[in-house]
Amino acid sequence: MNQQAHRKIAAIVFPMLLANISQPLLGLVDTYVVGHMPQVSAMAGVALGAMLITQLYWLAGTLRMSATGYSAQTLGSHQPDRARQLLWQLIALALIVAALIGALQRPLCEAVLWYAQPDQTTASVMQDYVAVRVLGAPAALLNLVLIGWLIGRQRSRFVMLVQVIGNGVNAGLNLVFVYGLNLGIEGVALATVCAEYLMCVMALLALRAQIGRCLPVWFSWQAIKQVLQINSAMLIRNLALQACLAWVTMQGAQLGDVTVAVNSVLLQFLALTALGLDAVAYAAEALVGQAAGQQDRRRIQSWVRKTLLWSLLLACVYSLIFYLAGEWIIRALTDLPAVRAMAVSYLPYAIMLPLVAHWCFLLDGVYIGLGQAAIMRNSMLLSALAGFFLPLYLLQGAGNHGVWLALLSLFVWRGVTLGGHFWKRWAD
Structure with missing residues (x-):
């Protein structure tokens, strides 16, 4: 029993470790691409914009945590209908938060610029970068829910596959958009947005049987209160x-x-x-x-x-x-x-x-x-x-x-x- 249990732990730990490692490697590619642009303001502006987006998504990481907990518990209790209800509620919450990020994009950028006090060129780069990145907010926040759900279902190998492919596509599109199509800063941001939507589609396809049909009754205040x-x-x-x-x-x-x-x-x-x-x-x-x-x-x-x-x-x-x-x-x-x-x-x-x-x-x-x-x-x-x-x-x-x-x-x-x-x- 002990050996079987430790194999079960290993089957989750090692794929997730590889998935985690792929993320900072992607950051190296982003840094390489932006760092070789002729203006210092490009690197500074992207750094400020990426910091803002990263902090927002990190705070929204609560979606990933709650999704994993609910997914694992409903797996153990064999409640497919309850699982479907919770998954839809989390999907709806992710889309609402994504809409808020889009709506608050300008004041959030202004708050960062007020605090950091960069020059005008750097500020312009940051705003251009964030304007593209927020287009990926729905996919990015859905990914938190869907990947969290897959972890709870102990499908860590598929999670690793999704993240490694997504990060690889992001890195490749960075090179294509910036060096091939000369899209500059917008190309760096667009590469990430494309990768986020690709990962979202992959995760949705993996969970299509569990997502099923949505019922309006699941979105009453009483039904969604626990999730909130x-x-x-x-x-x-x-x-x-x-x-x-x-x-x-x-x-x-x-x-x-x-x-x-x-x-x-x-x-x-x-x-x-x-x-x-x-x-x-x-x-x-x-x-x-x-x-x-x-x-x-x-x-x-x-x-x-x-x-x-x-x-x-x-x-x-x-x-x-x-x-x-x-x-x-x-x-x-x-x-x-x-x-x-x-x-x-x-x-x-x-x-x-x-x-x-x-x-x-x-x-x-x-x-x-x-x-x-x-x-x-x-x-x-x-x-x-x-x-x-x-x-x-x-x-x-x-x-x-x-x-x-x-x-x-x-x-x-x-x-x-x-x-x-x-x-x-x-x-x-």
């Missing part, structure tokens, strides 16, 4: 987490250009760690969610123990890699001697990060599977206030070391609060 409550709780959780991560950058900026550059480099270690730990969390979401749908307490406990083992082993591998190759990674990320020297002195924080953070990554996946978004929200709010901002205030005299100690404290608090609740609620 879960997504609003997850949105608050995401906003609190994003505030903490943004504060790391802002605090670094107050400490000088070198410090903000160092923090940017060190946050890449967190991004690398998330590629693997998220893959294990996806497995927890799908398998714990299925067990929750079956109302099988023992199976929930078993999947948590097994995925926790995977998470711990992967965290140890990450920490070992950062210990052995951390300086090489820093040298690969920056050529600036001052940034390199300071980043190396902060390397112990990057080494500790996977061992400290993997608990909350895994437990987030567990609670997504259980569909208990309110617990995730409460844990994140408490951890942000008591585990991040309070230590940050108390450690002001420690400079940037205080910032990184506060970030590690945030992950500890998230792990302890979620783990404590799980132990109290689910342990025998």
Whole structure:
């Protein structure tokens, strides 16, 4: 049974890991194409526009989380009609959010430009880029729902296929539109939009039997209230987490250009760690969610123990890699001697990060599977206030070391609060 269970986990983890890795590789192609344009304003404008779109889609990631939880639970409870109802409700919610993004495109751009204060050329590039990218918002947000649903159904190989093909098409169209058709910045954005719609069509075809016919009764306030409550709780959780991560950058900026550059480099270690730990969390979401749908307490406990083992082993591998190759990674990320020297002195924080953070990554996946978004929200709010901002205030005299100690404290608090609740609620 143990071997079979671990094979089931592996069947989700490894395809999702490959899918996760394909995303930053695409970013390298985008950077290469834009970075070889003659104007610096092109790179700056695309960076601002991509930041805005990425943040909006990241906040809308609640759709992916709730879709996975619902999909896994209805798989376990064998409720195809309930599954169809929830899927349609999430599809409708995704399209509404996409419409809001389109409607608010101009004020959102103006807010970013007000804060960043770029020159006129950079501002124009950003607005042109965003104007094209928002055309893909319906497909991008539908992809969050559909890919989340496929993960919950444990179809991770197909998810990998969709994302790898989509990212490959995006990279190829970048080259065709920019170098072949001379579409410039609009070509970079259009390539992404085309890839988003291709991925959406692939996912819709995979789920066509489950989507079925839509019934108007599913969209009464009473019917859709639970979906809205879960997504609003997850949105608050995401906003609190994003505030903490943004504060790391802002605090670094107050400490000088070198410090903000160092923090940017060190946050890449967190991004690398998330590629693997998220893959294990996806497995927890799908398998714990299925067990929750079956109302099988023992199976929930078993999947948590097994995925926790995977998470711990992967965290140890990450920490070992950062210990052995951390300086090489820093040298690969920056050529600036001052940034390199300071980043190396902060390397112990990057080494500790996977061992400290993997608990909350895994437990987030567990609670997504259980569909208990309110617990995730409460844990994140408490951890942000008591585990991040309070230590940050108390450690002001420690400079940037205080910032990184506060970030590690945030992950500890998230792990302890979620783990404590799980132990109290689910342990025998």
